[in-house]
Amino acid sequence: MRMRSLTRSAAGTTLAAALAVGLAAGFTSPADAQDAAASLASLPASSATPSSAPSPAHTGCDPIAGTACLLPFPDDWYTRPDHSIPTGRRIDFTASDLPVSALAGPADPTAWNRLDGFSPGSALVLTVPGLDLAASGLAPVTDIGRSLVADAPIVIIDETTGARWPYWAEIDANDPQHRALLVHPARDFLDGHHYAVGIRNLRSATGAKIPAPAPFARILSHQLPKQDPLSERQRELKPVLTTLRRNGVRTSDLYLAWDFTVASTASLTGDLTSIRDNAFARLGSAAPxxxxxxxxxxxxxxxxxxxxxxxxxxxxxxxxxxxxxxxxxxxxxxxxxxxxxxxxxxxxxxxxxxxxxxxxxxxxxxxxxxxxxxxxxxxxxxxxxxxxxxxxxxxxxxxxxxxxxxxxxxxxxxxxxxxxxxxxxxxxxxxxxxxxxxxxxxxxxxxxxxxxxxxxxxxxxxxxxxxxGVVYDGNSQGGILGGVLVAVSPDVKRAVLGVTAMNYSILLNRSVDFTELQPALDAGYPDKLQQQIVFQLMQMLWDHAETDGYAQHLTDGHEVLMDVAFGDHQVANVAADVEARTIGARLHVPALASGRSPDTAPYWGIAPMIGPAYKGSAMVVWDSGTPPAPLTNTAPTGPQYGHDPHEDPRNSPAVRLQKAVFLTTGVVIDVCGSAPCAEPPVS
Known part of the structure; x- marks a missing residue:
C-alpha cells in the first residue's frame, strides 16, 4: 500500500476554523456559521477513513518529479489495469496520495476510484523551480496557436489519434512560493483517450536550461538494472518516449514526460444517465x-x-x-x-x-x-x-x-x-x-x-x-449546469446558456464570487500548491454534474447558443472559449471591436458563423466596455477592472430577441448589424 504519515487537527481547532470560515463566507448570523462548523466538525468517521481496496499497481507517489505527491497531474501512475471498464484503466488513489484536510484529516478515495480516467478538462500541474514562461517560449492564453508549433516546449499527443493537442500555460499567480505550472487544454481532452506529455527545453529568466529532475534524468540516462527502484518506471515510460520521438521530441531535450487517460463517457455521465433512464422508464408515457x-x-x-x-x-x-x-x-x-x-x-x-x-x-x-x-x-x-x-x-x-x-x-x-x-x-x-x-x-x-x-x-x-416542446434558458450557474440538463434531456432540444462557461477548476480562482468561499478552502488546505491539486480532484467529481463532463456530446442532437459577457467578473471568458471549441460552437464575427482583446489571435480555434442567420450552435460575445479580465488565474477585483458586465446580456432587448428566435427556430440572427455586439452596462 502507498502510505505516509497522516495527522488530524484538534477538535477545538477544527471548530474554530469552521466558525471563521462560515463568517468569512458571508453568513448573516452566528447560527448560520455554527451550522457550517457542525457540517465540518461532525463528519462521520467513514468520511475520513479510506475504504478497503485491492492492492494498487504501484506503491508510493510517482518518483519521476521528486516533488509533492500527485505531481505531475494527471498521471496514469495513479491508475491500475481493469479490463472490465471502457478505458481499461481505473483510478487507484489511496488516502496517502490525496491532500489531507487540516480540518477533517485524510480523504476517502472511493468516489475517485470508481472512475476510469481523469477529467477531460484537467489542467496539467507540476512544479519547475526557476521556470520563466517567456524565456521558455511557453504558449500563453493570448497566443494559443503557439502551443502547436514544431518546437513548442510542451507537447501533448493524443495517442488514440496521433494529433497534437492545443493548450495554454500559466504560472499559478496565487502562490509565489511554489509557482506551479498550470497547462490548460484549449479544447477539452477527448473522452476515453490516452495522452502523452513531453516537456522540454525549459529556461530560467537568464536563459539557462533547467535540468530534468534527478529521478527522471536517471530514467533517461541508461538502461537501469531490474533491482533499481526506478527500473519499472523506466519500462513504463518507454512507449511515451517513443510517441514523443515520433513527434519530433528528442529524449535528450526532455525535462519531464508522462502519460494519462481521460475518463470515458460512460464513466463521466453514467450515474446521471442511469437515474434518468430508471426514472423515465418507470414513468412511461405518464406525466410526473x-x-x-x-x-x-x-x-x-x-x-x-x-x-x-x-x-x-x-x-x-x-x-x-x-x-x-x-x-x-x-x-x-x-x-x-x-x-x-x-x-x-x-x-x-x-x-x-x-x-x-x-x-x-x-x-x-x-x-x-x-x-x-x-x-x-x-x-x-x-x-x-x-x-x-x-x-x-x-x-x-x-x-x-x-x-x-x-x-x-x-x-x-x-x-x-x-x-x-x-x-x-x-x-x-x-x-x-x-x-x-x-x-x-x-x-x-x-x-x-x-x-x-x-x-x-x-x-x-x-x-x-x-x-x-420545451426549451431551456439559464444564466451563470444556470449556464454552467444547464449544459448537463440539455445533454441528457429527452425533451429539450435547444438551449441558451447565458454568461456561461464550464470547468470549475478554471473558474474558481478567476471569479470574484469565489473570494467569499476561499476561506473554506484555505482552512482545509492552506498550502496553495495543494489547492491546485484539490481543484483538479474536485473537477473529476464535478464533471458528473457540470457541463465539462458532458461537453463532448452536448451538441449531439441539440443546438446551443452561448451568450458571453466580455470581461465577466464572475464567469471567466477563457473557460467559455474552451467550451465553444469543445462543443463546436460557431462565433458571431466580428466578435469584438479592434483593440479590445489582448490576444494575438482572438478566439483562436473557434470558427465563425456563416451569414447573418446561422442555424446551429454558436457563441455571441457581448461587450459593455468593461476592461479585459486579468491574464493570470486571478479574479478581476479592483477599480481598474471597471463595471462587472455579468448581468448585462440578459437585460438587453436585443439579446432577448436573438434568444427568442434561436429557441423557437434554431437560427442565430445577427442583431448587431454586422458589427461587434455591444450593449451599455446595466445601471
Missing part, C-alpha cells in the same frame, strides 16, 4: 405527479409582462441516501455501484412558473429556466426573465438546482474544506438535474401542466403550446 399549491393572478398594473404565477411541487424517485434527499445527501448505490432508489424514497421538487399576458392571445412556448450560484427557483421572477416572457410569449418554469441551491451553502463550504465531503455537492446536484427533467416533462406532456386549470384560461384554452 405534481401538485399546484398556489395560483396568483396579476393585473397589468401589478406586472405588465406576467399575468399569472403558478407554484407547486413535483414528486419523483429520489436516488439519494437520505429520505427526501436533503442537503448533504449522496447517492445510495446498488450492488453494481450505480445509484439506486431506497424503497419509497421520493424527491419533492418545488417549482415556480411565470405565465405571460401574451399567452391569453396565443399559447406560449414552454421553457425551463436555470438560476444562478446557490440561488433558487424564485430567480425566474426576476425582471429580465419576466421581460423575456412578456416580449416573446414564453412561460418560464424553474426548480431549485439542489446541490448548488439556496439550501446548500453550508454543504458547499464543508466540501471545499474536506474532499471526502465533495460528493455531497456533485451527487445531489445530479438529482437536481433529474428534478428539472421531470419538470420539463410536465411542461410537454398533455397530461401534465396543460391539463391543469392553473395553465388554462377561464374558458378552458391551454396557455401552453405543447406541440412546440
Amino acid at each position: 405527479t405534481y401538485t399546484v399549491t398556489s395560483v396568483t393572478d396579476l393585473t397589468a398594473t401589478q406586472d405588465p409582462n406576467i399575468a399569472r404565477v403558478v407554484e407547486g411541487t413535483i414528486q419523483l424517485p429520489s436516488y439519494l441516501s437520505q429520505p427526501g434527499g436533503p442537503t448533504g445527501s449522496v447517492f445510495n448505490r446498488g450492488p453494481n455501484g450505480r445509484p439506486a432508489q431506497l424503497p419509497g424514497n421520493i424527491q419533492t421538487a418545488d417549482f415556480r412558473c411565470e405565465i405571460p399576458r401574451a399567452a391569453w392571445t396565443k399559447p406560449s412556448q414552454a421553457a425551463l429556466y436555470g438560476h444562478g450560484l446557490l440561488g433558487s427557483r424564485n430567480e425566474v421572477g426576476s425582471g429580465n426573465v419576466k421581460a423575456m416572457a412578456g416580449e416573446h410569449d414564453f412561460t418560464f418554469c424553474a426548480t431549485d438546482w439542489i446541490g448548488m441551491a439556496a439550501d446548500d451553502p453550508n454543504t458547499v463550504i464543508a466540501a471545499l474544506a474536506n474532499l471526502s465531503a465533495f460528493p455531497e455537492v456533485t451527487e445531489r446536484t445530479q438529482q437536481g438535474v433529474l428534478n428539472a427533467l421531470f419538470l420539463g416533462r410536465d411542461l410537454v406532456n398533455p397530461a401534465g401542466f396543460a391539463a391543469s386549470p392553473a395553465f388554462r384560461t377561464a374558458d378552458g384554452r391551454s396557455l401552453l403550446d405543447s406541440r412546440a
Whole structure:
C-alpha cells in the first residue's frame, strides 16, 4: 500500500476554523456559521477513513518529479489495469496520495476510484523551480496557436489519434512560493483517450536550461538494472518516449514526460444517465405527479409582462441516501455501484412558473429556466426573465438546482474544506438535474401542466403550446449546469446558456464570487500548491454534474447558443472559449471591436458563423466596455477592472430577441448589424 504519515487537527481547532470560515463566507448570523462548523466538525468517521481496496499497481507517489505527491497531474501512475471498464484503466488513489484536510484529516478515495480516467478538462500541474514562461517560449492564453508549433516546449499527443493537442500555460499567480505550472487544454481532452506529455527545453529568466529532475534524468540516462527502484518506471515510460520521438521530441531535450487517460463517457455521465433512464422508464408515457399549491393572478398594473404565477411541487424517485434527499445527501448505490432508489424514497421538487399576458392571445412556448450560484427557483421572477416572457410569449418554469441551491451553502463550504465531503455537492446536484427533467416533462406532456386549470384560461384554452416542446434558458450557474440538463434531456432540444462557461477548476480562482468561499478552502488546505491539486480532484467529481463532463456530446442532437459577457467578473471568458471549441460552437464575427482583446489571435480555434442567420450552435460575445479580465488565474477585483458586465446580456432587448428566435427556430440572427455586439452596462 502507498502510505505516509497522516495527522488530524484538534477538535477545538477544527471548530474554530469552521466558525471563521462560515463568517468569512458571508453568513448573516452566528447560527448560520455554527451550522457550517457542525457540517465540518461532525463528519462521520467513514468520511475520513479510506475504504478497503485491492492492492494498487504501484506503491508510493510517482518518483519521476521528486516533488509533492500527485505531481505531475494527471498521471496514469495513479491508475491500475481493469479490463472490465471502457478505458481499461481505473483510478487507484489511496488516502496517502490525496491532500489531507487540516480540518477533517485524510480523504476517502472511493468516489475517485470508481472512475476510469481523469477529467477531460484537467489542467496539467507540476512544479519547475526557476521556470520563466517567456524565456521558455511557453504558449500563453493570448497566443494559443503557439502551443502547436514544431518546437513548442510542451507537447501533448493524443495517442488514440496521433494529433497534437492545443493548450495554454500559466504560472499559478496565487502562490509565489511554489509557482506551479498550470497547462490548460484549449479544447477539452477527448473522452476515453490516452495522452502523452513531453516537456522540454525549459529556461530560467537568464536563459539557462533547467535540468530534468534527478529521478527522471536517471530514467533517461541508461538502461537501469531490474533491482533499481526506478527500473519499472523506466519500462513504463518507454512507449511515451517513443510517441514523443515520433513527434519530433528528442529524449535528450526532455525535462519531464508522462502519460494519462481521460475518463470515458460512460464513466463521466453514467450515474446521471442511469437515474434518468430508471426514472423515465418507470414513468412511461405518464406525466410526473405534481401538485399546484398556489395560483396568483396579476393585473397589468401589478406586472405588465406576467399575468399569472403558478407554484407547486413535483414528486419523483429520489436516488439519494437520505429520505427526501436533503442537503448533504449522496447517492445510495446498488450492488453494481450505480445509484439506486431506497424503497419509497421520493424527491419533492418545488417549482415556480411565470405565465405571460401574451399567452391569453396565443399559447406560449414552454421553457425551463436555470438560476444562478446557490440561488433558487424564485430567480425566474426576476425582471429580465419576466421581460423575456412578456416580449416573446414564453412561460418560464424553474426548480431549485439542489446541490448548488439556496439550501446548500453550508454543504458547499464543508466540501471545499474536506474532499471526502465533495460528493455531497456533485451527487445531489445530479438529482437536481433529474428534478428539472421531470419538470420539463410536465411542461410537454398533455397530461401534465396543460391539463391543469392553473395553465388554462377561464374558458378552458391551454396557455401552453405543447406541440412546440420545451426549451431551456439559464444564466451563470444556470449556464454552467444547464449544459448537463440539455445533454441528457429527452425533451429539450435547444438551449441558451447565458454568461456561461464550464470547468470549475478554471473558474474558481478567476471569479470574484469565489473570494467569499476561499476561506473554506484555505482552512482545509492552506498550502496553495495543494489547492491546485484539490481543484483538479474536485473537477473529476464535478464533471458528473457540470457541463465539462458532458461537453463532448452536448451538441449531439441539440443546438446551443452561448451568450458571453466580455470581461465577466464572475464567469471567466477563457473557460467559455474552451467550451465553444469543445462543443463546436460557431462565433458571431466580428466578435469584438479592434483593440479590445489582448490576444494575438482572438478566439483562436473557434470558427465563425456563416451569414447573418446561422442555424446551429454558436457563441455571441457581448461587450459593455468593461476592461479585459486579468491574464493570470486571478479574479478581476479592483477599480481598474471597471463595471462587472455579468448581468448585462440578459437585460438587453436585443439579446432577448436573438434568444427568442434561436429557441423557437434554431437560427442565430445577427442583431448587431454586422458589427461587434455591444450593449451599455446595466445601471
